[in-house]
Amino acid sequence: MKVNAAPINKTLWTKGFKAGVIFIIIGAIVTLNRLINGLGAVTNLSDGAPWGLWIAFDVVIGIALAAGGFTTAALVYVFNKGKYSPLVRPAVLTAMLGYGLAGFSIVLDVGRWWQIYNPVLPGNWQGNSAMFEVAICVMTYLAILVIEFIPTLTEQWRKKETGFLKKISDFIEPVLNKIIMFFILLGIVVSTLHQSSLGSLMLLAKYKLQPLWFSPWLPLMFLISAIAVGFPVVVVESSLSSRTFKRKPETHLLSGILKFTPWVLGFYLILRLWDIVYYGKLSLLASKWGLLFAIEISLFAVIPIILLSLKSYKKDPSKLFTVSTLIIAGLMLNRFNTYLIAFKPRPGFSYFPSLGEISISLMIISILFVGYKILANYFPVLEKE
Amino acid sequence: MSINRRNFLKVSAITAGTLLGSSKKVSAETGKNSFAETYSMLNDCTKCIGCRACQSACKEYKEFENTGKNEKYDMPLELNANNNTVIKLYKEEKEKSFIKRQCMHCNDPGCVSACPVSALIKQDNGIVTYDKDKCIGCRYCMIACPFDVPTFEYDKAFPVISKCDFCKDLLAKGSVTECSRVCPTGAIVFGTREEMLKEAQRRIKADPDKYVNHIYGEKEAGGTSVLYLSAVPFEKLGMATLDTEPLPDMAESIQHGIFKYFIPPVALYGALGIYSLISKKKDSGDNPESGEG
Numbered sequence: 144m145k146v147n148a149a150p151i152n153k154t155l156w157t158k159g160f161k162a163g164v165i166f167i168i169i170g171a172i173v174t175l176n177r178l179i180n181g182l183g184a185v186t187n188l189s190d191g192a193p194w195g196l197w198i199a200f201d202v203v204i205g206i207a208l209a210a211g212g213f214t215t216a217a218l219v220y221v222f223n224k225g226k227y228s229p230l231v232r233p234a235v236l237t238a239m240l241g242y243g244l245a246g247f248s249i250v251l252d253v254g255r256w257w258q259i260y261n262p263v264l265p266g267n268w269q270g271n272s273a274m275f276e277v278a279i280c281v282m283t284y285l286a287i288l289v290i291e292f293i294p295t296l297t298e299q300w301r302k303k304e305t306g307f308l309k310k311i312s313d314f315i316e317p318v319l320n321k322i323i324m325f326f327i328l329l330g331i332v333v334s335t336l337h338q339s340s341l342g343s344l345m346l347l348a349k350y351k352l353q354p355l356w357f358s359p360w361l362p363l364m365f366l367i368s369a370i371a372v373g374f375p376v377v378v379v380e381s382s383l384s385s386r387t388f389k390r391k392p393e394t395h396l397l398s399g400i401l402k403f404t405p406w407v408l409g410f411y412l413i414l415r416l417w418d419i420v421y422y423g424k425l426s427l428l429a430s431k432w433g434l435l436f437a438i439e440i441s442l443f444a445v446i447p448i449i450l451l452s453l454k455s456y457k458k459d460p461s462k463l464f465t466v467s468t469l470i471i472a473g474l475m476l477n478r479f480n481t482y483l484i485a486f487k488p489r490p491g492f493s494y495f496p497s498l499g500e501i502s503i504s505l506m507i508i509s510i511l512f513v514g515y516k517i518l519a520n521y522f523p524v525l526e527k528e
Numbered sequence: 529m530s531i532n533r534r535n536f537l538k539v540s541a542i543t544a545g546t547l548l549g550s551s552k553k554v555s556a557e558t559g560k561n562s563f564a565e566t567y568s569m570l571n572d573c574t575k576c577i578g579c580r581a582c583q584s585a586c587k588e589y590k591e592f593e594n595t596g597k598n599e600k601y602d603m604p605l606e607l608n609a610n611n612n613t614v615i616k617l618y619k620e621e622k623e624k625s626f627i628k629r630q631c632m633h634c635n636d637p638g639c640v641s642a643c644p645v646s647a648l649i650k651q652d653n654g655i656v657t658y659d660k661d662k663c664i665g666c667r668y669c670m671i672a673c674p675f676d677v678p679t680f681e682y683d684k685a686f687p688v689i690s691k692c693d694f695c696k697d698l699l700a701k702g703s704v705t706e707c708s709r710v711c712p713t714g715a716i717v718f719g720t721r722e723e724m725l726k727e728a729q730r731r732i733k734a735d736p737d738k739y740v741n742h743i744y745g746e747k748e749a750g751g752t753s754v755l756y757l758s759a760v761p762f763e764k765l766g767m768a769t770l771d772t773e774p775l776p777d778m779a780e781s782i783q784h785g786i787f788k789y790f791i792p793p794v795a796l797y798g799a800l801g802i803y804s805l806i807s808k809k810k811d812s813g814d815n816p817e818s819g820e821g
Contacts, residue, residue, distance in 0.1 A: 178685065179685060180683075180685060181681070181682060181683050181684045181685050181687060182680075182682050182687070183682030183683040184683070186682075188682060189682065190606065190607070190608055190609075190670065190679040190680060190682075191606075191676075193667035193670040193671055193680065194667065194671060217800070220804060221800050221803055221804045221807070222803070222804075222807055223804065223807040223808045223810075249666075252666075253664045253665040253666045253667075254663075254664075254665025254666075254667065254680060254681070254687040254688075254689075255660070255663055255664050255665035255686070255687065255688070256664070256665070258661070258662075258663070258664050259664055261645045261662055261663075261664050262644050262645050262664070266646075267644075267645040267646050267647075267662050268646070269643055269644055269645060269646045270783075270787070271641045271776065271779075271780050271783065271784075272641060272642055272643060272644045272668075272783075273779065273783055274642060274643075274644035274666060274668045275644035275645070276783070276787075277644075278644055324804075328797055328800050328801055328804070329797065331800055332793050332796050332797045332800070335796065336786070336793060339786065340783075340786075343779060343782060343783055343786075344668070344671075346778055346779035346782060347638050347641065347642050347668075347671065347672035347775060347776065347779050348671055348672065349674075349775065349778070350674050350768060350770065351671070351674075359778055359782065362782060362786065489606070489676040490676075490766060491605070491606060
């Protein structure tokens with residue numbers, strides 16, 4: 144595929160960038176506190192509520208929203224829709240940062256982080272554990288995303304006159320071009336595996352998860368919803384970077400890419416509703432949980448399906464942005480529900496995130512934005528205007 | 529059985545170059561899963577007077593810190609990282625009962641299935657052991673345990689997961705657990721699971737009016753090593769109402785389905801590759817070049 148991208152080369156030091164840097168500094172201080180004084184010093188986690196905001200938001204939601212990477216790669220490389228190729232590099236960059244940050248959050252969240260490499264050691268392998276699968280796949284996929292991102296770096300470095308970076312880029316690029324398809328396909332497979340495994344994790348919480356969110360089909364539901372949110376994330380990412388870098392919106396690409404989304408959302412909606420009928424959970428809909436379920440499913444599927452069928456929505460970039468935001472909000476609510484809100488803490492315990500936990504999550508979001516901006520500014524990520 | 533299962537896992541993982549399968553079904557067929565001879569404890573709530581001697585003995589033997597508000601004693605309301613067993617009181621008008629909470633040492637434990645690094649292991653003697661050198665502290669065991677048992681040191685920079693290990697070092701020396709040794713009323717009895725089940729049945733039969741006709745732990749979540757007798761229905765004592773199906777069954781069968789001999793992922797890879805070639809030919813007008821850069 145022909146890539147025709149260029150660095151932005153504009154000033155980085157804007158208001159939003161400064162705010163991001165401040166959040167990163169605050170988060171770094173909280174990180175130190177967590178490492179020195181333990182999880183209890185900065186979080187509201189307890190024996191009754193062992194997982195909180197970091198797992199639900201930074202890891203589970205972060206990884207779901209990074210699905211833009213493998214869905215776009217599949218669209219362009221497997222289904223060979225070459226016209227969407229300008230969207231691949233930004234999607235890969237977002238996914239790479241997203242997975243990197245999810246990995247960083249895992250290191251902060253696990254109690255014994257200095258042994259974080261333990262799942263890799265064959266003597267510890269535990270194939271019955273979905274957590275083991277997630278650990279291995281997330282590490283593998285992060286490495287694959289870095290490999291997929293390397294051509295963006297080498298393309299820039301090859302333009303240099305001389306130097307180590309130029310030499311190594313001149314060597315790597317042709318080699319990588321020959322084998323990159325292997326990694327792209329592997330990345331897609333690995334993504335489908337761990338996106339579903341994030342749902343499998345909760346299968347062991349059978350007695351703790353509110354039944355409207357518990358289902359033996361959780362792995363499939365998590366996979367389908369991750370696939371569904373992939374392109375909307377690309378739309379939001381593209382709209383935001385158009386605004387930030389004051390570029391023309393890529394409307395023709397964005398309306399096209401959302402053409403597949405209603406079908407995936409529709410399949411997901413049917414799966415969720417079938418699950419409720421088949422497992423006899425209809426009566427639960429007439430409760431506050433039912434209301435929460437209705438809000439979630441409306442945000443994520445019902446309203447977006449209706450809106451995307453309207454003609455006026457296909458050509459207006461701000462409307463495409465709105466509907467994508469709805470889908471993302473619906474997905475986030477689904478993950479929050481499954482991991483926090485509909486998860487029953489031990490008797491006598493409750494959980495609400497602490498300021499320390501929130502500041503770490505803000506740091507994670509900030510690193511994502513600041514990192515994206517820096518890399519897109521100095522390397523050919525976005526399509527030439 | 530867990531040892532077999534793990535070895536099988538390792539061997540197959542190495543042969544296939546990856547992870548797969550469990551030998552649970554195999555060992556079930558050979559009858560190794562009866563758990564009759566595994567270590568077991570019978571807690572008779574009707575005999576417990578709430579003296580908490582077991583609680584103190586456990587704390588002393590394990591050299592746990594006193595984290596209570598009072599300097600002299602610790603009065604925990606729930607299991608925590610410094611108390612692997614606690615006595616809880618249930619009281620309602622005329623009804624009253626104590627219950628001793630601790631790790632149930634399940635026959636097929638959710639925590640062992642959850643643990644990504646084999647830090648939690650179901651030993652052949654029935655004990656569910658924990659190895660802090662393997663543990664990464666992800667706390668998935670705490671999410672998975674249907675009895676709300678494992679706890680974690682939130683106030684430590686280098687924390688561990690904490691739960692009852694049946695005083696495994698004492699058992700290895702032929703002794704009994706500290707809690708059962710110090711119990712003054714015979715509320716805590718220790719032996720093999722078969723013996724404890726027989727004893728529980730005998731007690732119910734000898735005094736059917738006193739006990740509810742239910743040995744908690746006989747069948748819950750596939751059965752546990754720790755068994756309970758009570759005069760009060762168990763749900764009132766805060767014991768979860770569970771199916772007889774071992775907790776890991778559903779999760780593991782789904783996980784193994786997805787990874788069956790690694791065929792589904794490899795097949796997906798192949799399908800993606802083939803489709804990619806086909807669609808490239810079809811769309812060659814649209815997308816003449818391939819490869820990055």
